[in-house]
Amino acid sequence: MPAVQSRFVVRTFATFVFFSALAGQFWRSLFGWWGYGALALAVVAFSVLALVRLKPDWMWPRFPKSLIAFLGLATLSLVWSFYLGASLIGVTLQWATTLSALFLALCLSWAELLRTLGAALRWILALSLVFELIVAVFVRQAVLPFWVDYGTRDVPESFYWSRGILLQGGPIEGIVANRNLLGFLALIAVIVFAVQLAAGTVSRRWGRAWLGLGVLMLLLTRSATVAFAATAVTVVLLFALWARRRPPEGRRPVYLAAAASVLVGGVGLVIVTPQLLSLLGKSADLTGRLDIWRNVTALALERPVFGWGWVSYWAPWVEPFEGLAVRRGVVYLQAHNAWLDVWLQLGILGLIVFTALVFSTLWRSWFLAVDRPRRSVADTEPYAVSALLPLLLLVALLAQSLAESRILVESGWLLLVVLAVTTKRQQASTQRMP
Template sequence: MSAVQSRLVIRLFATFVWFTVLAGQFWRNLGGWWGFGAIAVIVVIGSVIGLSTQRHNARRRATANAATATATATATATATRLNAAPANASAVSSHADTEASVPVHADGAAAVSTTAAPTPAQDDTPTDRDIARGNTYQAALAPALNWRKFPKTITAFLLLATLSIAWSYYPGASALGITLQLITTLAALFLAVTLTWPELLRTLAGALRWVLALSLVFELFVAVVIRNPVLPFFVDYGNAKVPDAFYWSQGLLLAGGPIEGIVANRNLLGFIALTAIIVFIVQLRARLVKRGAGLVWLGLAVGMLLLTRSATVTVSLVAVVAALLFALWARRLHDQHRRPLYLVAAASVLAVAAALALFSSQLFGLLGRSEDLTGRFDIWASVTNLAQERPVFGWGWVSYWVPWVEPFNDLAVRKGVTYLQAHNAWLDVWLQLGIVGVILFAALVFSTLWRAWFLAVDRPRLGIEDTEPFAVSALLPLLLLAALIAQSVAESRLLIESGWVILIVLAVVTKRQQHAPRPMP
């Protein structure tokens, strides 16, 4: 298989991986847990093959470069010795007859000229710009991840989660949760290691388009053809009354929403739409897509966001806009003159916190939410009380709650629905891994945010001077992290599926960019 074909296969599989982590509920509603398990096996096998191939290519490339360097050094040394020979011959013959020495010297010079060192083989090692621009052949030669520069916070958090089996209240569920967490991490590493930055943008955008388009078609079909709420295919509730939260779609598209799309959750669909808005705008501004098509997809993403009517996503949108404004402001300032910006940012955070404390009911009303945030306060209280029983190391990692074991079987029940998350990622980590887990998780999130901030606001330093223009796509990690962190206050999705994958991908990519800067579109 040629390099171009190989990159095409990798990009197609990467798009499939992105789609799966974004719309895992689609596979579960369509084929049940067994069907989703089959999809997960495909993702695992493909990710392992992709990572192994990338590592093999990197080793083969390193061997070839070493051989080329050795051959070049040998040829250079040989040429130096041969060129030095005529000079020595000329010095010895200076005492001889000049007329006799001239032809001898000329012949010798001619001999040296014809036996000059061979031209070294052309070095086609990928340059920074080749790789950053996503050239298909050069991208195939991109080096594998340097594990010594791998984010240590990822390793520390996963190690703590794995060790928590030893003190877990539910060791079997913990083993299952950790296995799923490691599988999700493996998929994230495949995306971060095997793809160049433009390919990451391209495959993520492709998966987002598929989710949005299929969601629109699905909701339109339910609203126009079925005209009734639709349940997942693999569940049979009989004649029992089914809570609204269990439906795949309520079929409210023509009524103006809210809609759930193929992911069966309006908050999740809204966040996917917000992610799409960020990615599509970056692609348009970086001129990575045609303007007309880009605007159409951007319009669809905005429309889907509005139709979800998600208050959680509205808060995330505000956080993204704030992060963008501060980043653009920082780009206009020298790195030593940003203290006023940081003071304003800190004051803004304090002002938002004060507003929430003093005017929470009014703000929740503006967002269309009850004073208890649709039951979240009760869930948070239950989780907090349970976490306080094991505050240091927690009850054991399980990721997404499993409803068949205590204490999750009745920890968060509302209107007949057993919720399987704390609706706050930080409380979830505290419950499962204690204060130690919260510290490691915060280190992972905010170290990634730190790198993403300076990647966004500093000029690329690809040489001695930092004269390179700002890259539009360098803003993407910061904006995505701002959205994820804002969402983590009301949802625990930062710990599972697409939230965890995006976090790990950004942690690895920003770390590599920090140690080996490469141009970005």
């Protein structure tokens, strides 16, 4: 099928994959779960078709073993799962997301990845701003997702697609119907747009305009989680730039300063957290997270080694998730901490494997960022600025993982798989460079 092999078709579809993964809630709010399911199925099917037709390099040494181990363990957990039906759904969705991520990681060059991710983020931010303007100026009241009937009961704030308060300064939810998610996407956009602008892959005028929009959307969401993630990304960027200026044998001061910063920053965060939460309009219990963490920890201790079985998003219709995390009428479907969620679902064994996946990817991302090979492994353009992108994206995901479990599902998992695979391939190719 020649159309599948056209680079324009591949890039266009890749943009759509990124958009659908990052803004999945947009499709669910617009078309309902059945419509979203049909669209997701089409995305996965075309991803598999592209992998078959384009025949990317699947060389074993260039594929992260920890990713295979985690997927294998999640699949194997069907044997001991406490909720087999829910686990079958969760494992299937995990593999489906992984297949789409593999299409992105294996079938696109690094320049194409950066280009398509940036395009998807521009669509999300632009549509979010237009959507919020329409709701605030013309609708003038909160808007619920389509195809959902909440009856006559009071609807919790978090159920609304948009509360229509853009003109009051927010916080806004955008097309993704969640200010924390929109804020995180804005942070990712700021990173991507800044890298593109610094690398000269976009015009300076438009690059600055899109970067300004990303910062504006970041501020309008007023998300404490994203504020923490943005701080972490900034600190890591400064250390990476410092490390770049020193030879490998002269980086001990960088690592000592980084360790000291983590220690001082951790203590400082504990001290200023109450004031920060008050400034951002958050409650002292981290919007109910402390209660959720206590409940999840108690449950995980009942099956500490192998966990209850993989399910990704919690299935609220089965035990032990039914009624596990309910706050003000809202049923939460995650532990709001990825590490607790992995422990709950896959036990200590899962934590070990997940830690190996994350930190091996972080290790590769760091050295690919600071050592800067003379040329990129996938393209012929200089590597310098874009080599920072995997590190900064992964740091943002890790910071978010302390308060959200999104790194395990949908956009978070897709980005993690893309980063794990691409950094492994880049590392392998760099090692063969003269």
